[in-house]
Amino acid sequence: MQFGLSESQQILKDTAHKFFAGESPVAAVRKAMETETAYDAALWTKLAEQGFTGIIAPEEFGGMGLGKVELILLMEEAGYALLPGPFFSTVALAGTVIDACGSPEQKKKYLERIAAGQARATVALVESAGSWDTQGLKISSAGNKLTGTKLFVTDAAVADFIVVVARDGVFVADAKAPGLHIEPMKGMDLARKIYSVEFKDTPAEALGNPRGLAGALNVATAGLCAEMTGGMQRTLELTVAYAKTRKQFGKPIGIFQAVQHLCADMYLETESSRSATYYAAWALEENTPDAAASVSVAKMYASDAARNVGNRGIQVHGGMGFTWENDIHLYYRRAKASETMLGDATFHRERIARRIIDEASSGNKKERPRQAALASR
């Protein structure tokens, strides 16, 4: 058993770390977030050159054909850098859905362009109810035409096509299709913009295997957890560095246990998010029986942890942490947006409850519980 990364996985992670630090430093993030779409075409070309846009797409469609673990390592580093723009929407979200739901021809048509860096895409799922539960959706197609409104669609304004999850299937609509109208929503995450997308008799192509959707959303969710973990890591590092240099009462504030313990809790939650996320990615790759549950475990935990880590990080920064100038609020904003995206902690706890309470048969009554009291060793 080896929970750690393989040599090639570690190399990928290190390469991504250096790439994002060099090509998308926080000054560039701030510049991108001031634009309408947070999309930087030059950066996108470089992402494609690295092969990152095709990281998980199969080789026959021009991708690198790597696994879920590799995807989350890349997403973790993207999260660390607060990568602006449609990378998550395109690669982890739309790309995985098309890969799981599309026919070979559809993958050639859509996934190949994503992998090559020629197209950006996103997934439109949530409706006015504000839920990621696909059971309650209202929009359905009538003869491959969509009518209705989707909300909280990430990066829709720069998408070349939009994957639409409807009641009766999964569809792809060209962003320039008739009747499709995109309006910005003023979301908290300045580096990943969100939109409402309205469809009026908009022609759309049904993907061949809509049953693949749940699995694909699980992969995307693991990717999002990894991105959140990267954000937590960066928040932790900024905070520890500040605690070592900021002086009060003639001493660095990091010498005080009240501050140390805030940092220790940030560390505990960051590492625990990472453990849960890595495990979920591995479970998805291996298709273990607990794969879906492990994704909910990771998202449930990371959703709360990302917020908690941000809260503590800003607290340690004191007044500086509350300024626009300090970068920590950029991570804090993304943490809140990511917290609800693909289901918040409450959503995933209920998903876990259905599995462990409603689906599980009652345990063997002979198996009595036992208190393991003694830990003093």
Add this chain to the structure above:
Amino acid sequence: MDLNLSPDEIKFRDELRTWLSAHAPTDWDERREESMESRFEYLKRWQRKLYEGGWAGISWPKEYGGRGASLMEQVIFWQEMALAQAPPLANVLGLGIIGPTIIAFGTEAQKKRHLAKILSAEEIWCQGFSEPDAGSDLANVRCEARLDGDHYVVNGQKVWNSYGWAAHWCELVVRTDPNVPKHKGLTVLLVDMKTPGVEVRPLRQMTGETEFNELFFHDVRIPVTNVVGKVNEGWGVAMGTLMHERGTFGAGLQITYRRNMERLIDLAKTTERNGRPASEDPVIRQKLAQCYAEIEIMRCNQMRAFSRINATGVPGPEGSIQKIFWSELNQRFQQVAQEVMGPYGQLEAGDDHAIDNGMWAYGYLRSRGNTIEAGTSEIQRNIIGHFVLGLPKSY
């Protein structure tokens, strides 16, 4: 990343599983009402059986009677023990800490005299570390040993000692030089508990049990041949093997938590809340799911930590979060169990209405000690702050 067991690990697991299914007693739980002494004799017999089967002290080198088990095999050992619901080991400190200390620092004579009897549970061991003024500040030990010819004369007091009432021997940390910085003047002695001047007083804890003792030493004469390692280098000796098993025991703890979780879910299905099963109450469902997820993450954290040790030989930074994680999780879990059971949760063993013979009332009270024993949560957070995050030391 590959979380599957290797063929060798599967072979080890299957061999142990087969042995346990043939030999592990299943009536340990039924002995809760027996006296502590009678229960302990039972545990000694159980360890003797493990010893005869070659399953005691598996992490020890083969030349000293162990199996030279790898870290992963140790993890598997504790998991299988928990899965089989096997009773605990009587000589748990001897096997996990003191034996390895003697192997690492002891003389040939000490190894010959003690090791086999630790494995067979013929001689039970305890530790004398903490004192009234040396708890979290463990190096502040005052219990003194003065050289008198070829003996040390020991005077002082120890507290929070486990198994002292049953122990034949004690690994005792004493101050041999009061004139140097506190970590530097300590020495480790092997003390025969029958030596004149050793007194054991049980310490009754809030659960009503007497898991712990106070030890008193009045002019106790210990031969210098019982020094482990070098005089005044006892801090290194005591700390060197404190982490010998590096938390592999926790792998069994995780499985016990999981079983308790499953039991609680069953109880939630049969307990009524507002006219329907508690398991249908959305708030209870949220809390159960939270506990389940945290128990899962405890497993993921452990696997990461074990893999790191396996690969590098030293615990990685994630190792330092384990203690906080399991202790605080158990307290939250016990509270959720209390919420599911309502007023029945408070009923202790012996009450006709008690659920699972009072196990949950006991578990709730006992978990209160989890964030104190084996390094308080505050000390654990100091360790992370200083040793992992590199913040300046506060003391």
